[in-house]
Amino acid sequence: MAQAVPDSVLAETAWNKRRLYALSNRIGPSGTDYDLTLPVTAPAHSEEIGEIPELGEDDVGQAVEQTREAAKEWREFSVDERAEVLTKFANLAADNRKELLDLLQLETGKSRAHALEETIDVPQNADYYADKGPGILATESRASGIPFATSAEVQYDSKGVVGIISPWNYPLVLSFADAIPALLAGNGVVLKPDEKTPFTALRLAELLEEAGLPEGVVTIVTGDGPTVGSAIIERVDYLTFTGSSETGKIVAEQAGRNLIDCSLELSGKNPMIILDDADVEEAARGAVQGSFTNAGQLCLANERIYVHEDIYDDFLDEFVSQTESLELGADFEFDADVGSLIDSDQLERVQSHVADAVESGATVHTGGNARSEIGPYFYEPTILTDVPATSLPACEETFGPLAVVESVSSAEEAIEKANDSDHGLNASVWSGDRERAKEIAREIESGTVCINDPFLVGWASYDAPMGGVKESGIGRRHGPEGLKRYTEPKTIATSAVGPLGPIPGVPDELFAKGFSAVSNIQRRLNQLRR
Structure with missing residues (x-):
């Protein structure tokens, strides 16, 4: 276990060593014991406040598979039911703002006013997606090839398991601004917070389960960045990364080799x-x-x-x-x-x-x-x-x-x-x-x-x-774009007249002339509507 933190540091907060130790036990796949090896330090005080497991590649693989299994139950929830869980989570995050503020300051050393921005952002983000998300994910009618004879619609399916690699500077916002829409879309989430700031992400995961998220749909993994991060990319169905441009290029290359899509928010100047x-x-x-x-x-x-x-x-x-x-x-x-x-x-x-x-x-x-x-x-x-x-x-x-x-x-x-x-x-x-x-x-x-x-x-x-653009990244968070990135659009096209093509009993040449004439009329009508 970690060395005792002087009372002068923790006594001013809503936290103690016992509670932080309990949070650390939520890391990784369930049913696994670890040696606690990575210290977590309060940078403003240079005092160790806890320790977390250093997971290996096999541990991450097990975490992803357990999350994939747990997500099956979550996908059975309707979008409206998932939105209700997010609403409850937003309320819990707001109700527990003081302890989140204390935890943020312990882990990051930021001022309380700057920590406040994060604790306000997370509930508002959850409320936005709980309100707008069901409409964004609703099945959409699309223009079809032949009006009246055919129709097309698009539904938005979940990706499966989303991997999120988040940084230390905004450990609440830059993990759960991405996890919230991923969850609403019906995905499981494997989240790797920076090893300097794991406890804020762990506390929010705890609040999500308190709000009604099935156990195991969000799994927190910690450890060496290259080892754990690489293991996540090898196994998930979509990846979100926030960090430096240099690391982002490595992440994008590995995601590309695995043919999974990704969104990257990288450095700015x-x-x-x-x-x-x-x-x-x-x-x-x-x-x-x-x-x-x-x-x-x-x-x-x-x-x-x-x-x-x-x-x-x-x-x-x-x-x-x-x-x-x-x-x-x-x-x-x-x-x-x-x-x-x-x-x-x-x-x-x-x-x-x-x-x-x-x-x-x-x-x-x-x-x-x-x-x-x-x-x-x-x-x-x-x-x-x-x-x-x-x-x-x-x-x-x-x-x-x-x-x-x-x-x-x-x-x-x-x-x-x-x-x-x-x-x-x-x-x-x-x-x-x-x-x-x-x-x-x-x-x-x-x-x-x-x-x-x-x-x-x-x-x-x-x-x-x-x-971002240029070397500041690819993809977008927030808005409809920030939700639909976590989905697989599926087109369902229907014919009301059977197989499209030559009609039995109609000469091919006559069919071709008739089909061309109908196509030209349709094009002209579309042009007139522009």
């Missing part, structure tokens, strides 16, 4: 365009939110900020001022604005990006220092200018509390710079003229573009798809 008619104070507030939410460990974060030269100085002053007012902290109250980075690797990445930029001639306007007196992985929100195009923060995703600000002379220059990237996940445009901002948004190569908001207005539009 997101631009923020601030036009000359933007409200400076509002734009600066958005830049703070977009750059430093979750200590910048957000795939939707704006790391590149392009500001029109006419308001550049005013914006930079306001941005720096608002950033310097942020409070760093690790407590379980709402008084801290920015929390911890996840671990030493992430801290080292941020430090190396800042150091490389400064050595190349960049200017630090605020921040630029680790704050070990607060916690082992805290880093100040940092604003840089004069960053060379060849430096690390200009070329790579930092994934930390670092924003690069640059002056541009026109909207056209801002668009060109925004599009000069291998990534295209999220972007934002800021202007007092929303229609002008929308016109610019249409020119930006990105899966989502937000107007006068850094990312939440896009993410919270649950009926609209979200995902």
